[in-house]
Amino acid sequence: MFVLLVARRYLFSSPSQTLLLITGVALGVTVFVFITALIAGLATLLTEQVTGDSAHISLEPPTRVARVLAGPDLPVESVALVSTFQREQIRNWPMVVELLRSDPAVTAISARISGSAFLVKAEAVRPVSIIGLEPQGIDAISEISPNIIEGDGDLGADGLLIGVRTAEQLGLGAGQSVLLRTERGVDRQLTVKGVFRTGVQSLDERIAFVSLQTARPLFVLPEGVTNIEVKLNDPEAARAKARFLGEATGLRATPWQEKNLGLEDALQAQGRTGTMIQVFSLISIIIGVASALVLSAYRRRSEVGIMRAFGVPSRFILLVFVLQGLLIGLIGALIGCATGYGLCIWIEGITRPDGTSILPIAPEQGGYVWALVLTTLGAVVASILPARSASRVDPLEAIQQ
Amino acid sequence: MTRVLEALGIEKTFRNGDEETPVLKGIDLTLDKGELVALLGASGSGKSTLLSIIGLLLAPTAGSLTISGERVDGLSEKMRAQFRNRRLGFVFQFHHLLPDFTAMENVAFPAAAPAGGISPAMRERARDLLTRVGLKDRIDFPATRLSGGQKQRVAIARALMNRPDLIIADEPTGNLDRDSANLVLDLMREVNRDDGATFLICTHDEGVAERCSRQLTLDDGRLASNVSEPVDGFTG
Numbered sequence: 348m349f350v351l352l353v354a355r356r357y358l359f360s361s362p363s364q365t366l367l368l369i370t371g372v373a374l375g376v377t378v379f380v381f382i383t384a385l386i387a388g389l390a391t392l393l394t395e396q397v398t399g400d401s402a403h404i405s406l407e408p409p410t411r412v413a414r415v416l417a418g419p420d421l422p423v424e425s426v427a428l429v430s431t432f433q434r435e436q437i438r439n440w441p442m443v444v445e446l447l448r449s450d451p452a453v454t455a456i457s458a459r460i461s462g463s464a465f466l467v468k469a470e471a472v473r474p475v476s477i478i479g480l481e482p483q484g485i486d487a488i489s490e491i492s493p494n495i496i497e498g499d500g501d502l503g504a505d506g507l508l509i510g511v512r513t514a515e516q517l518g519l520g521a522g523q524s525v526l527l528r529t530e531r532g533v534d535r536q537l538t539v540k541g542v543f544r545t546g547v548q549s550l551d552e553r554i555a556f557v558s559l560q561t562a563r564p565l566f567v568l569p570e571g572v573t574n575i576e577v578k579l580n581d582p583e584a585a586r587a588k589a590r591f592l593g594e595a596t597g598l599r600a601t602p603w604q605e606k607n608l609g610l611e612d613a614l615q616a617q618g619r620t621g622t623m624i625q626v627f628s629l630i631s632i633i634i635g636v637a638s639a640l641v642l643s644a645y646r647r648r649s650e651v652g653i654m655r656a657f658g659v660p661s662r663f664i665l666l667v668f669v670l671q672g673l674l675i676g677l678i679g680a681l682i683g684c685a686t687g688y689g690l691c692i693w694i695e696g697i698t699r700p701d702g703t704s705i706l707p708i709a710p711e712q713g714g715y716v717w718a719l720v721l722t723t724l725g726a727v728v729a730s731i732l733p734a735r736s737a738s739r740v741d742p743l744e745a746i747q748q
Numbered sequence: 749m750t751r752v753l754e755a756l757g758i759e760k761t762f763r764n765g766d767e768e769t770p771v772l773k774g775i776d777l778t779l780d781k782g783e784l785v786a787l788l789g790a791s792g793s794g795k796s797t798l799l800s801i802i803g804l805l806l807a808p809t810a811g812s813l814t815i816s817g818e819r820v821d822g823l824s825e826k827m828r829a830q831f832r833n834r835r836l837g838f839v840f841q842f843h844h845l846l847p848d849f850t851a852m853e854n855v856a857f858p859a860a861a862p863a864g865g866i867s868p869a870m871r872e873r874a875r876d877l878l879t880r881v882g883l884k885d886r887i888d889f890p891a892t893r894l895s896g897g898q899k900q901r902v903a904i905a906r907a908l909m910n911r912p913d914l915i916i917a918d919e920p921t922g923n924l925d926r927d928s929a930n931l932v933l934d935l936m937r938e939v940n941r942d943d944g945a946t947f948l949i950c951t952h953d954e955g956v957a958e959r960c961s962r963q964l965t966l967d968d969g970r971l972a973s974n975v976s977e978p979v980d981g982f983t984g
Contacts, residue, residue: 348864348865349860349863350861356848650847653840653844654861655829656803656832657838658828658833658834658836658858659833659857660830660862661829663862746844
């Protein structure tokens with residue numbers, strides 16, 4: 348293509364100037380890629396930290412709300428009251444668990460009886476949240492077994508697992524017995540089978556585990572469970588999956604994002620900051636390319652004028668300059684993507700003594716396609732104004748210069 | 749004899765605010781195929797303006813212009829560009845070669861740009877033209893490595909590339925030393941003689957004008973013409 352040949356010759360007629368220009372574009376793209384990878388890595392890290400030890404979706408009985416019943420057939424104002432004769436529970440939980448098991452997006456299920464209780468040892472009393480679950484599924488949602496620092500963790504019929512902070516506060520250790528007094532007024536002597544340390548304060552200080560069978564009499568729930576906790580292979584899909592499960596089961600399904608609105612806001616704010624940096628990178632690229640091409644178009648006025656005198660179409664001249672913009676953008680973006688990726692990989696390789704990276708960067712999420720497309724498009728857009736100006740050069744004026 | 753150019757009542761007035769400057773005051777000019785015509789005149793007499801109008805680079809204020817039987821004074825900008833490309837050739841005082849291209853590419857440019865590429869036929873014609881202007885050994889030389897005279901010869905070859913009906917030359921030897929000027933003028937005469945190409949050469953140099961088949965003199969925007977026999981020696 349002749350127009351490409353002309354654009355290429357023009358572009359590389361001043362190699363040092365073109366090199367500087369392409370370097371500028373590449374630097375902008377490197378910043379774009381680095382920021383995109385850093386923000387993605389940070390978001391992944393924060394999400395993993397939040398979702399790693401908690402459920403992605405919680406299924407609970409639907410909330411019962413007292414409401415006024417309206418209708419022309421009712422002679423008097425009627426009110427639907429919330430029944431307090433029955434416990435809120437999921438009676439058909441085995442069916443729900445079966446449904447969840449058939450879903451390939453679900454990676455872990457934990458049917459639970461959750462409730463409040465006090466641990467009493469002599470004069471010391473500590474409030475705890477009791478979680479009753481199947482002993483073999485204790486690690487389904489949070490990693491508990493690997494974090495047991497004392498005891499064997501075998502819950503058995505009257506076993507209890509407590510966090511290290513609770514153990515310290517009550518002076519308890521594995522093998523010791525403690526009185527559990529539940530919110531239902533049931534007292535039972537249990538044996539501490541293990542003490543765990545997860546590093547998550549809310550778990551280590553407030554949570555105690557018992558088996559599902561132990562929990563039933565404690566919370567007077569002979570059949571049902573209070574909640575079913577679910578983990579997915581893609582935490583980001585939790586909202587959609589929760590909506591589906593809510594409709595399919597009639598239960599109240601809460602995705603992790605709704606329980607961590609602060610995190611979502613923080614991630615969004617972080618994303619907006621990244622977007623602003625990306626936009627400024629692009630703007631600087633566009634301004635750089637535009638100013639270089641404006642100068643080039645001005646410098647080549649007489650050449651363009653002679654082309655116009657020979658009747659070379661305006662479209663051809665327009666294309667010469669637009670193609671220069673495209674070449675600068677494309678080459679700069681390719682180099683910038685490569686250097687950005689290299690920079691991310693290098694930074695990822697710098698680790699702390701524990702083996703974790705100093706920066707939570709995700710080199711594979713550098714937004715390379717976007718960087719390539721946006722930079723190339725930006726450079727083309729930047730070239731349009733100088734290209735239009737060049738294509739409208741008055742041949743007579745240019746020749747007489 | 750085929751009529752190549754017919755300009756009737758050409759007027760050009762430049763306006764600067766309320767001030768009007770008439771430059772051409774009713775020019776009637778005809779050129780037949782194969783003529784080599786010199787346009788003489790003092791500086792500011794309107795030579796370049798007339799050439800620009802005939803070259804469709806400038807619109808006349810009044811008058812009609814017919815080139816190769818086609819009325820061209822009312823053409824749109826796009827059509828004028830197409831017409832210039834197909835029917836007219838230009839040689840300027842300064843060669844105006846494209847510095848980033850070789851001699852061959854410069855010659856082929858007027859044909860290659862609208863066509864989207866240099867075809868083998870274009871390449872062959874460009875080589876032939878360069879051979880003809882005595883630059884066979886400079887075909888693939890970058891334009892920047894040619895001497896002033898060589899560049900002007902390339903410019904002549906470029907003007908001939910599309911086999912134009914009329915070649916307009918504005919002071920083609922103005923920037924050259926005597927030897928180079930002689931070479932360039934000889935070349936134009938040769939092309940005129942051998943190909944029957946029509947030349948309109950604007951010059952202020954009597955020596956150049958004397959070697960043309962006809963001389964026209966422009967004085968204060970009006971044309972006076974006479975015919976002279978070509979002479980063999982050009983003394984610059």
